[in-house]
Amino acid sequence: MSTSQMDALLDAVAFDASGLVAAVAQQHDTGEVLMLAWMNRAALAETIATGQACYWSRSRGALWRKGETSGQTQRVVDIRLDCDRDAVLLLVDQTGVACHTGRRSCFFEAVRDGALVPVSAPLVDPAALYGA
């Protein structure tokens, strides 16, 4: 992709007043929704250029190359924009687990009879992902 193509593509995205868009990561073959994170222009550009998911960490105020610390990377299979172009859907191949709790998906609590109930268990010990 040329620089001008990349610029035109990024210009088409409706980043919000904070320069961000919501990005949903979905496992490409099973359809499991893994996580929701945020991207700024640089994160989306890097994701497109490298084929590896890169987000913007709002808490750290820095690019978040998914899996850089944990090894739980996301290879990007396809990138979709929604009709308003203010949300991104990444179809990915997730290595290991997406969630920092050690679960495959971050969406592990369900509303059941008026309470929040975990519906999946950690597959790995977070300490093993991030060091003790």
Added chain:
Amino acid sequence: MSTSQMDALLDAVAFDASGLVAAVAQQHDTGEVLMLAWMNRAALAETIATGQACYWSRSRGALWRKGETSGQTQRVVDIRLDCDRDAVLLLVDQTGVACHTGRRSCFFEAVRDGALVPVSAPLVDPAALYGA
């Protein structure tokens, strides 16, 4: 669900400074990601109470009872929160199409060779959904 249960549940959600959380709607049986919208406390409360997806329209500044105009409602099968409790995943049974363009999913543009390319076609004429 009692009022106190509902309040406790809503208190657990990390609404942002604008009082909103991102909400992803996914077709419960096929896994297709249909749309991303926003919910405030009232929208989430109504969704839980009625079992029909209700969002907050940022453009209209009003509750958005999905399908109220178009008939394209979303029956809620399950409600999930993510690990930070600042994003919602709705597993729904979508009547008809989710997108105002007449497509099943709002995420219909893909990044292909440096350009945005539609990867699905409208199933219905938007004029038929919203009146001419």
